[in-house]
Amino acid sequence: MAGESLVRKIPKFFQNISNILDSFLGSQTVVGLSIGTSSIKLVELKRSGKTWKLLHFGIVQLPEDALVNGEIVNPIVVTDSIKTLIQQIKLKNKNVCTAISGTSLIVKRMTVEVPNKSELQDQVFWEAEQYLPFDVAEVVMDFQVLSRSKDRKTDLILVAVKRSVLDNYMTCIEDAGLKPKIVDLDFFALQNLYEANYPLNASEAVAIIDIGASAMKLVFVHAGVPIFTKESSFGGRNLTAEIQKNLNLSFIDAETLKIGAGPDGSTPQEISDLVHLMGENFAAEIKRAIDFYNASSVGAPVAYLLLTGGGAKISGLSKIIEDTVGLPTQLMNPFNSISYDPSVFTQEYLANIALIASIPIGLALRAGAK
Template sequence: MAGPKRGLFSGLSGLFSFGGGNAAVGLSIGSSSIKLVELQRSGKSWKLLHFGTVQLTEDVIVNHEIINQLAVNESIKTLINQLRLKSKNVCISLSGTAVIIKRMSMDIPNTKDLQDQIFWEAEQYLPFDASEVVMDFQILSRSKEGRTDILLVAVKKSILEVYMSCVEAAGLVPKFVDVDFFALQNVFEANYPSNPSEAVALVDIGASSTKLVISHAGIPVFTKESLIGGTNLTTEIQRQLNLSFTDAESLKIGGVGGGLPQEVSDLMHIMSENFAGEIKKSIDFYNASSSGAPVSYILLAGGSSKIPGLPKVVEDHAGLPTQVLNPFNSITFDPAIFTNEYVAAIGPVAAVPIGLALRAGSS
């Protein structure tokens, strides 16, 4: 497979264009499940065409690396067979240690060979050899004197290539690669008004990690991934109630008769406090170290944002209004196909894949 070139991260620079008509597909390969969203342009806005998800067992993706390529490949094929996609061109995303995001300020007097200068300078920030990564950047601002503020993204090539080949082997075309942070920012921008005097913390609480991005004036000014997620809660339930992982998981998400045993409710509360503590720590760090607008509210996404009572615990800990992000504030859907209940239920897990689909559709 040819190595992706600059511009593949159109999440940053939007260089690629493709012939997908007016449909756009986002594919999020998460550690607990694969989620696929197809949107269709409807006038100036977007409409939900398809949403599908396939669960993965715990050993398929570990530390955001695909361990079992066949299982990922088969799961994507299952989704494709279920959903009759209009477009095969997809935007995928990466997260975890394979991704490095750095804000840099550099003196670049002339714009000629800007890319080479940035990449050359960026190499010193990378924990890997430059030959092992694919890089992209976005210029955030540039003064008359040539002082340039840059957002650099680098991803480990070997990990990216496995993602790309799994997607390709399933018959899709990975035209765009993004990162979960930017997908979150994207879905936020499409659904919430922007206020230049405030920053907002967007938090995706998945199965294996929590991704937090602070967005201000359309720029991801702070990003942090913490290795805490819903799987921690499941394994605690599993341990304390002496259950299999699968039974603990179904108990957690209300699959067993709906009611939750007291031990599970207690563990959920403890875990919610852990998530809240982690979120508060990141926001405090940002507020203390940045001269930008302070964070004025928090929006939660990801499957674990469905833990009952979590938004209130986060709100109390962080002292900031907290809600679950609703990607369907502006994205419409056909009520003859999707009920309000269904759309409300998928909202948190659909947030990142919708952000990816919006990116795919923005070219």
């Protein structure tokens, strides 16, 4: 019974070709759905030669407490918001690639040794049980093989998530009328997006950093491999909370003031000071992750940082991170390779959505990967 419901309700984390062909054969478009703490985003891309073209982007803001620590705590609001988005962009293709995140998600690089490939899954799940802080009966696990050497050692990434958390995501998406064909992670969506938009340089690694509302996700990519991932509870809402406290404002007013503070010099000094303090905290966390990566990994040194996520739009933040971490820092541009119709999307609109649309575009690309 448990196995039956698992197969029906819980798609595999990682795509396999037959799955993809099954799900998307004949489909002209690919769809990425990102359920974030502050908003839900939906992107539809259409194949255009060897690359992809933006067809639709939609976003619906969520109330302050719809998601907590990456878990959906208000499923009615989430389902209704997805329905609104479907109508907003008039979505026809119901097969979506989505992602789960949050504190109950565990991503771990492992090396296991088995004589035959057929024994791999049992061995991985058996070894994983030793690491998991949850009862294994409450967890859904999957893994992606990175490499297998001749000495029977297999290098892989294990992903485990609490079943109840995943169930909540699936139920909301299905209740809204969509089919979650692939459940991915934001980390891999970021890697996908990076690889689609930036040239591969095997001599250097890049740290891709998504600054969301409540979380900062880092993925260190070298030679097409996500060497190390980390999620920290830093995000744009930290700044909102500081503005609320210091200026004695409501959440909404603090959020509006924060977003209104643009690069045109209109930022009040009080907010600039708070951005500075917060940016240094972000940078310290990024530095700790880089030190950990440098000390423990086999990848090349990190050459530069690529920032994305709505939090990366905070005026001046990128510069503070660059100065404090001491590495070149750029904002990620998903439209380096994703084309668009200029009569539908203006440059200004695309610049405005670029950082917020990164993860849903990365998810859509995953759905379209061959």
